[in-house]
Amino acid sequence: MxxxxxxxxxxxxxxxxxxxxxxxxxxxxxxxxxxxxxxxxxxxxxxxxxxxxxxxxxxxxxxxxxxxxxxxxxxxxxxxxxxxxxxxxxxxxxxxxxPGMNVELSQTLIHKERLMVKCNQLGIPAPQLFTTEQLDNIPLPVFVKPAFTAVSHAAMSTCHDHEQLKTAIADASHVSVDGSVNVEEYLIGADVGSIDFVFNGEVHHVMTLGELSTGAPHFDGIGWYTPDSSLDSIIQATFSKFHQQLNVQHGFFQTAMKYDDVQKTAKIYEIHAEIGGDLVNDVFLPYVTDGYDIFENNISLSLNQLPKPCKGVTKPAMIIFKEKINHYALSISVPESVIKVDNDQYLIIEFDSQQALSQYLTCLTQQENISITNRDTSI
CATH class of the missing domain: 3.40.50.20 (Rossmann fold)
Known part of the structure; x- marks a missing residue:
């Protein structure tokens, strides 16, 4: 430095x-x-x-x-x-x-409709995007969200009937900058994310994340966890498809995907190209990787220097946002045997193995407002 x-x-x-x-x-x-x-x-x-x-x-x-x-x-x-x-x-x-991302790619990434259209056209794993012109012909269920907004998780809904769909489209259109709305295939699986640098056309994977949410219908993010490393190859293969098909040469990407553990596939539904928040880059990622500095490495990338390699996850752990714990009245019981970091903003729980973390997540997600997958639904 x-x-x-x-x-x-x-x-x-x-x-x-x-x-x-x-x-x-x-x-x-x-x-x-x-x-x-x-x-x-x-x-x-x-x-x-x-x-x-x-x-x-x-x-x-x-x-x-x-x-x-x-x-x-x-x-x-x-x-x-x-x-x-x-x-x-x-x-x-x-x-x-x-050094920077090209303008056309930036315009595609910030507009979810453009991104899904591009993915569908190029065969990049992603949900099918439906036109809103003939609502009665759209196969249900679907997931609806504003296509162009600066507010994360705003006006997002799962729709099981056409009345719900009409209301969801109106709500999403209201908060979308240009009124555009995505009506997407409802994907089954776990929410995961891939954090990657691209330097001189080559991908440098940092880590894979799992997301905790409130589950259906709104999937409000409440925290993150380190998933099993067996997901890495599938997640990286999906990001590589995006990188190759769009000929990405430079940038920092946080790619949200749905991972289907039955089909063993991951589909992209959102990509962020900023050094995002949600306590990932400034708190959770450095904690679980023994101090990897996303900010320092983004500065290096912006100066056209190769970011340092990340050695990967060294601490199986999860982080939950205190604001969401209070808002949803979540019951978080922390085992005495684990390490925890507890402050006003978040709670980090560190386990001695990935297996122990997985077992804890299984118990935790029995609660109505905590989910890592939508596989166990009534649809």
Whole structure:
């Protein structure tokens, strides 16, 4: 890691809200100055940045115009914000000829309808996308979600009849930026995620995650866990299909999939290209990998340097968000024999083996509001 500032060289954070602070602090620790932007003139990251621009992270044109007026050397650009800021990040990188995801791919990833259309066309494992023009002909059940939103898990529903479907489409359309809605094949299986870097066209897998949720109908995320390593080959093969078919050359990707343990298949339903939140990158991932630093390695990637390899999961564990424990009144009984980290934001439970974690998950998911799979449904 670099430890001294590089004269007049800046790395940009697209966004300067509270969520961006870990990124801004990591850039400064790496040895670079920080320039950030935000629509909020009093954004938390403003005071940690060397230069702050009161410009929306959604307004790439105004941002590039203002940057070109400054006497600075911009060497990289990053974001932690989902949705349009990912596209802004790509457009700033393009304007300054910096390493970054190409703009067309960024526009595909932030729009779930475009992503599913592309996956269906190219044979990338993904749910079938149905048109909303003939609702009565759509085979049920289906999963409905807004196609274009900056709010995670908003207006998502499983629909078992056509009345539910009509209501779900209206609700999803209301929160979608452009009104577009995805009506997708209802996938059976466990929610898993793949975290990967792509550098010079080569994939560097970091880890595979399992997601805890509230289950049907809304599948609100309540935490994460380390799944059995036997999933890795299937998960990586699915991400590799996406990487090859779209000729991905550069980027950081957190890919959400449904893993069917009967068919032994994994299908992509969402891909995030920002350094996401949900306590994954700043808390859980470094905890279970003996300190692997996603922020430092994303900075390296943005400077066109090969990220360090991750040695993989060394601690079988799970993390549950305290906010969700309280909201859903979850009953979390922690065995005395395990290691736990308990603070205001989260509860981490570490086990001495993956088998012990799996057994605990089996008991935990007997509760109505805790699930890792939708296989045991009435449909």
């Amino acid at each position: 670099k430890t001294s500032s590089i004269h007049n060289s800046y790395i940009m954070s697209i966004g300067a809200g509270k969520n961006q602070l870990p990124l801004i602090n990591a850039i400064k620790a790496y040895g670079y100055k920080v320039i950030s932007c935000d629509n909020n003139p009093d954004a938390e990251g403003k005071y940690a940045s060397d230069i702050f621009l009161n410009i929306s992270s959604h307004d790439d044109k105004a941002l590039v115009d203002r940057l070109q007026q400054l006497d600075i050397e911009l060497v990289a650009v990053l974001t932690r914000s989902t949705g349009i800021p990912v596209q802004t990040c790509a457009k700033v990188a393009q304007a300054y000829k910096l």
